[in-house]
Amino acid sequence: MIILIHPESFNVVTMATVGYGDIHPTHQSTRLLAMFIIIFGGGAFIGFVANATELMLLRRDAAQRMKKQNIVLGVFFTEIGYRLLGLFSSCDKNRDNFPDLKKIDINSSVAQLSALIKGLKQYAGKVEIGKLDLEKLNQFLSAKHHFILNLLENPVIVEHEGFTELLLSVAHINEELRSRENLTMLPKADLNHLAGDMNRGYALLIEEWLVYLIHLKTNYLYLYSLAARKNPFNPEASTIIKDL
DSSP, X not given: OOOOOOHHHHHHHHHHTOOOTTOOOOSHHHHHHHHHIIIIIHHHHHHHHHHHHHHHHHHHHHXXXXXXXXXXXXXXXIXXXXXXXXXXXXXXXXXXXXXXXXXXXXXXXXXXXXXXHHHGGGOOOOBOGGGSOHHHHHHHHHHTHHHHHHHHHOGGGTTOHHHHHHHHHHHXXXXXXXXXXXXXXXXXXXXXXXHHHHHHHHHHHHHHHHHHHHHHHHHOHHHHXXXXXXXXXXXXXXXXXXOO
């Protein structure tokens, strides 16, 4: 009985270095080919296994880093983010142009939240700075000054460019307000400048808040429930769960 062995089988046996058994190369050319495969193919085979293992480890490390980043993001929103979103959204003259933010609740899906992030490209929030109490905002941000600096020094957020930009923007708003001795009699040009800084921070706040909600919706439904009930874009939102 004749048994046909495919050349690919010899390649696998050679690269795995398990031996040929009763079947082995007999001609000089095939022996040279086997030597070539052992030297180069074996290395490639081992390299493939090593790269696959490294890729798995990198993915696991990336998942762990993402988890830590979102923990820090959650602390930021608890301490500062929700307060700022509430202030800016209450003075946003274009808020009605993007009503879907108001509709976010515990039943919103990841797909809906992701669609909102894409929709932000067509939405330009505009804070009416005349409705803001700049002195109170200055006092609030000044009280959180060291907290913001500590977050900026946290190595966990280095790879999260959006969050880093948000922190820098909030820190800049704080610095601008602290640089003025009197915030009650500012000229219109200066108010417009401050409004521009706030609108930049406002846009970053909304995007990072949605990113944070997606993370919670995917991994921590009980945390998402509270975050959605605190929706700063819904004046009727309440953390209290009411009877049906």
